[in-house]
Amino acid sequence: MSSDKKMTREELGLQIIIFSLGFFYAIVYYIAVPGTVNLQAVSDQLLAYITAMLTAAFAIGVINLTRVHVNNIKRKRATWKYSVILIICLYAMAIFSMIASPYALDPQAAVIPASVIAFSTPIWEFLYYKILVNINSTIFSLLAFFIASAAYRAFKARSLESTILLAAGLLVVLGQAPIADLVWPGFGAIRDWILAFPNTAGQRGILIGAALGILVFSVRRLFRYPWGD
Amino acid sequence: MNPIDLIGVWVGVFITLMVLSFLYKENPFFRLAEYSFIGLAAGYALAASLRLFINQALNPIFVDGNLTFIVPVILGSLFYAQFTKKYSSLYRLPLSLALGYSLGVTIWSIFATFFVKQVTATMIPLFTGNALTTFDNVILVAGTILSLSYFILHREQKGVWGGFTKIGKYFILATLGAVFGSTVLGRMAIIIQRVQFLVGDPAFPWRALGMGTATEGAYAPIGVVAFLAVFGYYMYRERKKGSSAETASKATKP
Amino acid sequence: MLVAIYWVAKIAVKRKLKTRSIPGLERIDEWIKEAAKLNRSVFFTPGTGGITTPDTLAALALLGYVAKHCVEHNARLLVANSDPQVQQLTEDLVKNAYAKAGREKEYSTDMVRYVSTRQFAYAAGVMGILRREKPAVNFFVGDFQAEALQIAETGRGEAIYQFGGTTNTDQLPFFMTTCDQTLIGEELYTAQGYLSSDPEAISRLIGPDAGKILAILLILAGALLITFGNSILIALMEL
Amino acid sequence: MYLILLLVITVPVLTHASIAVPITPMTRALYDFIQNLPPNSLVVESFDYATSVVPELHPQAIVVTQHIFMRPLKVLFVALDNNGPPLADAVLDTINKGNKSYGVDYANLGYIPNTATLIGMPSNIAQFLPVDTHGNPTAGLPIIKEFPAAKDAAFVITFDDDSSALYSYLQYWQGSFNIAVAVGATATIAPGFMPFYNSGQLVGVLISIRGAAEYESLLNQQYHCCLGISGASSAMVALSASHVLIVAMVVFGNAAYFISRRTSKREK
Numbered sequence: 001m002s003s004d005k006k007m008t009r010e011e012l013g014l015q016i017i018i019f020s021l022g023f024f025y026a027i028v029y030y031i032a033v034p035g036t037v038n039l040q041a042v043s044d045q046l047l048a049y050i051t052a053m054l055t056a057a058f059a060i061g062v063i064n065l066t067r068v069h070v071n072n073i074k075r076k077r078a079t080w081k082y083s084v085i086l087i088i089c090l091y092a093m094a095i096f097s098m099i100a101s102p103y104a105l106d107p108q109a110a111v112i113p114a115s116v117i118a119f120s121t122p123i124w125e126f127l128y129y130k131i132l133v134n135i136n137s138t139i140f141s142l143l144a145f146f147i148a149s150a151a152y153r154a155f156k157a158r159s160l161e162s163t164i165l166l167a168a169g170l171l172v173v174l175g176q177a178p179i180a181d182l183v184w185p186g187f188g189a190i191r192d193w194i195l196a197f198p199n200t201a202g203q204r205g206i207l208i209g210a211a212l213g214i215l216v217f218s219v220r221r222l223f224r225y226p227w228g229d
Numbered sequence: 230m231n232p233i234d235l236i237g238v239w240v241g242v243f244i245t246l247m248v249l250s251f252l253y254k255e256n257p258f259f260r261l262a263e264y265s266f267i268g269l270a271a272g273y274a275l276a277a278s279l280r281l282f283i284n285q286a287l288n289p290i291f292v293d294g295n296l297t298f299i300v301p302v303i304l305g306s307l308f309y310a311q312f313t314k315k316y317s318s319l320y321r322l323p324l325s326l327a328l329g330y331s332l333g334v335t336i337w338s339i340f341a342t343f344f345v346k347q348v349t350a351t352m353i354p355l356f357t358g359n360a361l362t363t364f365d366n367v368i369l370v371a372g373t374i375l376s377l378s379y380f381i382l383h384r385e386q387k388g389v390w391g392g393f394t395k396i397g398k399y400f401i402l403a404t405l406g407a408v409f410g411s412t413v414l415g416r417m418a419i420i421i422q423r424v425q426f427l428v429g430d431p432a433f434p435w436r437a438l439g440m441g442t443a444t445e446g447a448y449a450p451i452g453v454v455a456f457l458a459v460f461g462y463y464m465y466r467e468r469k470k471g472s473s474a475e476t477a478s479k480a481t482k483p
Numbered sequence: 484m485l486v487a488i489y490w491v492a493k494i495a496v497k498r499k500l501k502t503r504s505i506p507g508l509e510r511i512d513e514w515i516k517e518a519a520k521l522n523r524s525v526f527f528t529p530g531t532g533g534i535t536t537p538d539t540l541a542a543l544a545l546l547g548y549v550a551k552h553c554v555e556h557n558a559r560l561l562v563a564n565s566d567p568q569v570q571q572l573t574e575d576l577v578k579n580a581y582a583k584a585g586r587e588k589e590y591s592t593d594m595v596r597y598v599s600t601r602q603f604a605y606a607a608g609v610m611g612i613l614r615r616e617k618p619a620v621n622f623f624v625g626d627f628q629a630e631a632l633q634i635a636e637t638g639r640g641e642a643i644y645q646f647g648g649t650t651n652t653d654q655l656p657f658f659m660t661t662c663d664q665t666l667i668g669e670e671l672y673t674a675q676g677y678l679s680s681d682p683e684a685i686s687r688l689i690g691p692d693a694g695k696i697l698a699i700l701l702i703l704a705g706a707l708l709i710t711f712g713n714s715i716l717i718a719l720m721e722l
Numbered sequence: 723m724y725l726i727l728l729l730v731i732t733v734p735v736l737t738h739a740s741i742a743v744p745i746t747p748m749t750r751a752l753y754d755f756i757q758n759l760p761p762n763s764l765v766v767e768s769f770d771y772a773t774s775v776v777p778e779l780h781p782q783a784i785v786v787t788q789h790i791f792m793r794p795l796k797v798l799f800v801a802l803d804n805n806g807p808p809l810a811d812a813v814l815d816t817i818n819k820g821n822k823s824y825g826v827d828y829a830n831l832g833y834i835p836n837t838a839t840l841i842g843m844p845s846n847i848a849q850f851l852p853v854d855t856h857g858n859p860t861a862g863l864p865i866i867k868e869f870p871a872a873k874d875a876a877f878v879i880t881f882d883d884d885s886s887a888l889y890s891y892l893q894y895w896q897g898s899f900n901i902a903v904a905v906g907a908t909a910t911i912a913p914g915f916m917p918f919y920n921s922g923q924l925v926g927v928l929i930s931i932r933g934a935a936e937y938e939s940l941l942n943q944q945y946h947c948c949l950g951i952s953g954a955s956s957a958m959v960a961l962s963a964s965h966v967l968i969v970a971m972v973v974f975g976n977a978a979y980f981i982s983r984r985t986s987k988r989e990k
Binding site: 010014015017018019020021022023024025026027028046047048049052053054055057058059060061062063065067079082083085086087088089090091092093094095097098101103104105122125126127128129130131132133134135136137138139140141142144145147150151160161162164165166167168169170171172173175176191193194195197198199200201202203205206207208209210212214215218219221225227 | 233238240244249251252260261262265266270271275278280289297301306318321323327328330335336339340347348350368369370371374375376398399400401403404409410411413416439
């Protein structure tokens with residue numbers, strides 16, 4: 001991370017690219033000189049190129065996964081049987097998604113026969129809704145258990161600091177349980193107040209601080225990006 | 230009743246319980262769900278990003294006839310250079326372009342949206358004539374300033390200054406406690422709906438999640454019982470294996 | 484305004500000011516040594532952000548440091564990624580760390596693993612890695628959403644040393660409650676300055692500090708002005 | 723501990739126990755606003771959530787849509803998340819549509835692919851969203867003939883899971899065209915919206931499944947209907963129970979902590 005290290009020629013070239021593009025996009029929204037080149041239009045066009053360039057990397061992730069798991073299977077590593085399942089799921093889903101999902105390549109059935117699409121649609125729907133959506137939701141729902149155990153462990157009045165965390169957390173939890181409001185309506189009001197004032201103040205402090213850190217960090221990266229340092 | 234939806238419900242129940250079994254311990258059922266999920270997600274993402282590539286890069290060339298888009302496509306293909314041995318660092322070229330762009334936009338937007346907006350939003354009257362709102366506003370302004378002061382690094386947090394930063398830290402902790410507390414609500418909503426699914430409750434949005442209708446859903450508990458039987462058998466075998474391994478190791482000991 | 488920040492920074496650099504420390508940074512090295520001694524791996528993940536997310540880039544800078552020390556102490560490093568381009572960058576970083584020590588041969592492709600772009604598939608993968616491989620240290624620093632607590636609680640359950648950091652205020656509480664050390668908000672960006680212990684890097688931290696003082700003064704002035712019914716500062720800022 | 727939590731949730735779900743839900747001011751504000759909209763106003767509902775947060779936001783979408791359909795209002799459905807359009811269709815399947823007909827009183831315009839479209843809609847809907855989700859040309863729909871530009875909308879509500887949708891509507895629709903905005907939010911992001919509600923920029927905020935339950939009971943108070951339509955009310959007992967469990971666990975944990983600390987002190 002030290003900046004005294006010499007850049008190689010290749011790195012220097014890349015740095016010039018990073019700097020010029022970064023500088024351009026940092027200021028383009030501030031300058032609008034009437035009558036000259038429309039910088040806004042240039043920046044939009046450039047953005048379209050960059051987006052197109054990034055979309056070209058669409059298969060990187062799949063290549064990585066395939067490499068790792070085919071390797072697992074070849075060397076019969078401990079979890080190789082699961083790797084076989086992963087690879088099958090990956091390519092089956094890719095094929096059916098290209099035929100029948102909202103991202104289908106040929107939704108109008110111009111090249112792919114309509115019968116193939118009709119055959120694939122229920123299979124894709126099964127893979128997507130019955131399997132993928134369910135795993136996704138259930139992994140999400142694990143958080144309910146984790147948040148409970150985290151609360152149990154972390155909300156302890158060890159010091160003044162942890163007591164504040166505990167108090168704010170518990171008051172908010174109480175304020176949003178419908179039953180607590182029935183016991184004493186004040187809980188809801190306290191929760192709303194905590195969220196509206198102390199919470200907003202703390203969030204702003206964190207956000208303003210972070211914004212400045214990000215700003216300085218990004219400007220420095222314009223001058224030197226540490227490739228593999 | 231639709232038999233495919235019925236099978237779908239049972240498959241969904243099995244999968245749900247396979248994932249939940251992780252809470253007990255890491256086991257082959259969870260691993261199966263984990264690996265198939267990663268596979269399915271990657272396959273779906275491949276189709277989605279291929280579609281995006283066609284829309285953003287190929288359509289401009291082949292449909293609109295804008296040949297300049299060939300340049301970004303060639304640059305983008307350099308990302309794949311990393312998989313070769315000889316030219317692996319070529320991928321840095323397109324990446325530099327993307328990095329330059331994103332750093333520039335960050336520099337521009339972070340200042341406007343985070344710094345200026347948050348600072349101006351905190352410029353509120355410190356005295357309003359109403360005791361309650363005056364108190365609220367003072368808390369907001371003082372809290373923002375104090376929690377910001379906690380992040381100032383060029384001064385050791387001692388003495389009066391240390392007192393300020395300490396109160397700032399308290400504000401930050403109160404914020405984190407509040408966010409923690411309010412997140413509990415959402416997480417509970419999600420597990421409640423999972424449970425509604427497992428017991429086949431008609432209140433579960435069967436239609437919205439593509440799980441057929443409540444008619445098929447009502448049979449979900451059968452899936453739960455079936456899974457518990459399978460999982461129980463697995464645990465029984467594990468225990469037996471464990472105990473036999475134990476006796477074996479005892480036997481070898483002199 | 485930028486000029487004002489620069490100007491305050493200039494003054495501050497001249498007067499060499501003492502800095503407060505960020506707790507926990509100095510223990511990174513210790514933890515890595517400990518991991519090597521226990522013959523367990525060191526786990527690092529930069530979260531689910533892409534290369535356009537500042538938090539991710541800050542995390543990569545920290546990875547550079549961690550990788551260097553892992554090579555130095557012979558600890559096995561394990562990196563898991565969610566974004567394909569971040570995967571490319573991290574591969575490069577780790578490979579280079581080995582190359583610099585002249586030990587390219589020890590680098591293997593399964594050290595840096597791509598898991599999934601999909602949030603919860605990534606979470607499931609990381610949870611699986613933590614439970615199966617039981618690393619000694621878990622660095623999860625960068626841009627995280629809901630998956631943060633899944634990773635954190637799993638790590639906690641395996642009694643792994645945890646080092647977290649993010650600027651996302653929605654997730655920060657879960658870092659604070661499950662990690663042994665957390666970089667809160669801006670500390671994620673200033674951390675590298677400390678790690679590189681050269682005086683020039685630390686003096687560079689003065690920039691953000693000057694900005695903070697400026698922000699405090701602006702808020703105070705603006706709030707006082709508006710109390711007396713004058714909103715000129717707000718109008719100026721919104722220009 | 724995990725098992726207790728599962729039990730505490732499962733029992734109320736199985737028994738369908740119910741509980742009266744106190745109404746928070748933010749929910750009431752939204753309800754009153756929709757109740758007092760002048761007849762024949764245009765409302766836009768934006769479905770900006772992914773399937774993973776269906777538990778939190780789908781019930782809200784159901785109750786709000788039901789309310790809008792019970793009043794003489796016209797409504798357009800859009801989505802800033804590509805999961806949105808089918809979710810809007812699912813909502814329409816769930817609710818009682820009364821005598822409203824597609825194309826005249828409501829239409830599902832589908833996914834808004836980019837910010838340019840969002841910015842363009844206030845001036846011309848048909849130009850930026852040429853077809854609806856049924857494949858009809860939007861320009862031919864009676865509702866679009868009546869309201870060709872979204873700037874004529876009286877109100878937009880976004881069901882939002884990552885705050886970007888709300889910020890877009892605040893910036894491009896409210897900032898430029900002064901359209902009233904409300905949000906149905908997940909519990910995680912809702913705290914961040916409090917400043918907007920307090921400053922009057924938002925006419926109301928629904929917080930997660932609880933907001934939906936409150937709204938459902940408001941509908942029930944006025945129209946004596948719709949109880950249980952969204953499934954939110956029946957989740958309230960389980961929700962209360964799980965919250966109480968967490969509080970109890972924390973109290974118990976602290977008691978244990980203090981006792982152990984006291985005994986360890988004595989040993990010294």
